[in-house]
Amino acid sequence: MKPSRFDYLRPRTVDEALAMLADHGANDGKLLAGGQSLVPMMNFRVAAPAVLIDLNGIADLAGISEDGDRIVIGAMTRHNDVKAHPLIARHAPLVEAAYHHVAHFTVRNRGTLGGNLVHADPASEMPMIMLVLGAEMHVASAAASRVVPAEEFFLGTYVTAIEEDELLMAISLPKRQAGQRHAFEEVSLRKGDFAVSAVGAVADIEDGRCRNLRLGLAGVSDAALLAHDVGGMLEGEMLTDRAIAAAGEAVVAGIEFRGTVSVSAEYRSDVTRELVGRCLRRIHEGAAE
Ligand SMILES: Cc1cc2nc3c(=O)[nH]c(=O)nc-3n(C[C@H](O)[C@H](O)[C@H](O)COP(=O)(O)OP(=O)(O)OC[C@H]3O[C@@H](n4cnc5c(N)ncnc54)[C@H](O)[C@@H]3O)c2cc1C
Numbered sequence: 001m002k003p004s005r006f007d008y009l010r011p012r013t014v015d016e017a018l019a020m021l022a023d024h025g026a027n028d029g030k031l032l033a034g035g036q037s038l039v040p041m042m043n044f045r046v047a048a049p050a051v052l053i054d055l056n057g058i059a060d061l062a063g064i065s066e067d068g069d070r071i072v073i074g075a076m077t078r079h080n081d082v083k084a085h086p087l088i089a090r091h092a093p094l095v096e097a098a099y100h101h102v103a104h105f106t107v108r109n110r111g112t113l114g115g116n117l118v119h120a121d122p123a124s125e126m127p128m129i130m131l132v133l134g135a136e137m138h139v140a141s142a143a144a145s146r147v148v149p150a151e152e153f154f155l156g157t158y159v160t161a162i163e164e165d166e167l168l169m170a171i172s173l174p175k176r177q178a179g180q181r182h183a184f185e186e187v188s189l190r191k192g193d194f195a196v197s198a199v200g201a202v203a204d205i206e207d208g209r210c211r212n213l214r215l216g217l218a219g220v221s222d223a224a225l226l227a228h229d230v231g232g233m234l235e236g237e238m239l240t241d242r243a244i245a246a247a248g249e250a251v252v253a254g255i256e257f258r259g260t261v262s263v264s265a266e267y268r269s270d271v272t273r274e275l276v277g278r279c280l281r282r283i284h285e286g287a288a289e
Helices: 014-024 038-043 079-084 086-091 093-099 105-110 113-119 125-133 228-234 241-253 265-285
Strands: 007-009 029-032 051-054 064-067 070-074 136-140 145-149 154-156 167-174 181-187 197-206 209-218
Touching: 014 029, 014 051, 014 167, 029 038, 064 086, 070 086, 079 086, 079 093, 079 105, 079 113, 086 093, 093 125, 093 181, 093 197, 113 125, 113 167, 125 154, 125 167, 125 181, 125 197, 125 209, 181 265, 197 265, 209 228, 209 265, 228 241, 241 265
Parallel strands: 007 051, 029 051
Antiparallel strands: 064 070, 070 167, 136 145, 136 167, 181 197, 197 209
8 A cells, every 4th residue: 555645844953853843743743764664554554644754864863872871872873773883782782682683684774763662562672671771762842852761751552751742862871880781582473573572681690699680571561561570579589490480470470461363362471481581591690691
């Protein structure tokens, strides 16, 4: 199918884009980033924006830099550029690990981190990674700017805290602290597909005991989740087989799993329990991923 008729605007600066959003955002205007989710939705007429505001001419919205103890990623930075960036490898290795499971090379060449986060597919890896790492979303409208913590950004399936007249400008991540370990595990039906279930985690191991665990899940609920309880449950504990098994049980007990045409709720629950266990074992063993 072809999209329904729309007007096309191509701002050259952030100020121009914000002015266009102020004019059209509340009136069926939509931002276009990589187009890897929006354009298929338009072709199927699930989305029918009256005005498309194309961000691809604004160079200032892309790029990765350091800001003290944080890494700042411009919203229009392509997935593959984030995945391969040396600052990400050094300071946010969990992002790089998870990117191995995001879509295919050609989709990652065009799709952007910002578009991915605003699209907020519940089976998408990056919203969950942003929760685990404690990212902050830098958002602006023509009238004001604000910073939204990841935990307040992802509200539901395809729903975020961003308003119709707001643009996601950048994402900032705290740099990994020395010694922090990380792990990422996913099951999808085919390589590059969205997750049936994905688990990401960071933690410190001090004197053999788990500290500051943050464990997130994707693909198992209406939005990416942080399993707060399991962090508290394992704080100061040794990651023994028994503790890991109990953590897996606790995580799945807190989720109401749903089945789909291809995957039953029971299968998704079993896979999630297993992936939580694998992540915690990797963290215990100090694996690089
Ligand atoms: C075959 C295929 C497989 C895929 N597999 C995966 C996968 O395994 N995991 C995964 O996570 N994703 C996957 N994707 C989706 C891919 O990651 C997309 O790139 C992403 O979801 C959307 O990013 P985009 O830059 O293309 O955004 P677009 O499609 O251009 O936009 C998406 C939405 O975000 C809004 N938006 C975009 N940028 C901004 C901004 N800066 N501020 C405010 N609003 C904005 C748009 O208005 C739109 O509503 C897949 C896509 C395809 C086609």
